[in-house]
Amino acid sequence: MADVVFFDLDGTLVDHRSAVLEAIGRIVRAAPNATAPPEELVASWWALEARHMREYLAGRCSFAEHHRRRLRSFLPMLGEPVPESPGLLDAWIAERYLPVFEESWRCYPDVQPCLEALGRLPRGPRLAVLTNGDPGQQRAKLARFGLLGYFEGVLTPTELGAAKPAAYAAACRLMRTDPAQAVNVGDMLESDVNAAARAGLTGIWLDRGVDFATGGPSPTADGAVLRIERLTDLPGRLPGTNT
Incomplete structure (x- = not known):
């Protein structure tokens, strides 16, 4: 796990x-x-x-x-x-x-069910948010939707001294974990998944069917990329769980 x-x-x-x-x-x-x-x-x-x-x-x-x-x-x-x-x-x-x-902020409907399911896993993982956004604004978003309590940390360039991709190593150090034991989940194929993998983490791509930057169709991923379409699929796709 x-x-x-x-x-x-x-x-x-x-x-x-x-x-x-x-x-x-x-x-x-x-x-x-x-x-x-x-x-x-x-x-x-x-x-x-x-x-x-x-x-x-x-x-x-x-x-x-x-x-x-x-x-x-x-x-x-x-x-x-x-x-x-x-x-x-x-x-x-x-x-x-x-x-x-x-x-106009809206929380995706699959978020809280995913976080609750992760919390029910035997020896479930610790959770943190890793974002390039402004710390005050990002915490306000999480607080608006009652999500802060699910996470041990909300990590931004302010806390880490670096943005993604350099932030991956810094975030693992702060959370006192080995990158090989860490997973990063995000909607951006390159910066959230491929860059995380290059830093030694397992990257999991949340493909919501739209490219965040362009608004067009999702990019094409290599067949080796771990891909989910809903966050509620995440608990069963984590390393060490049965799918």
Whole structure:
């Protein structure tokens, strides 16, 4: 039996993509001076999120600054002026984006049944969340859905000093486990599964039928990849369990 199971959060436990699209969709549909159709603006916001999140994870800016950088590029597309003050950019995010984004968080229905089933396993594994997101925001998501109590830790780049993939080794050290005894479960085939395997963990791909980054069909995986379509399938697929 695995000693520790790490769970990705966005796209695995909570539907981050739908919340982003709902929040920014409301904003662009209400923008009278927008420079492009709503669907193009939504796609641009998503692309900017990915670009500036990578900068945050690389340590080139703070979490707040990654939002500001996104806005500096996006506001002209809305036909709005770009404030020079960082405080005004922060206020835009806090007042116009975050309320709808947070209101739109949804926990996948297979999450709690999976966690409860894992807790019933004889000599069941310890559980932790391993996410590249902001620690405060990620804990707020888990708290919203009553999930914090299932996990020994919520591990982010702030606690580990590194983002995925370097975070895998750091997370195993923090949890005092050997990577060979650890499992990582996530919806991103490369960063959650293949990268975890290269770090010595067992990667299990949660294929929810959609590519998190593009919204298109799931990527094609090598036949050797451990794949599940629902988290409720996980307890029977862990190393050391009978399938």
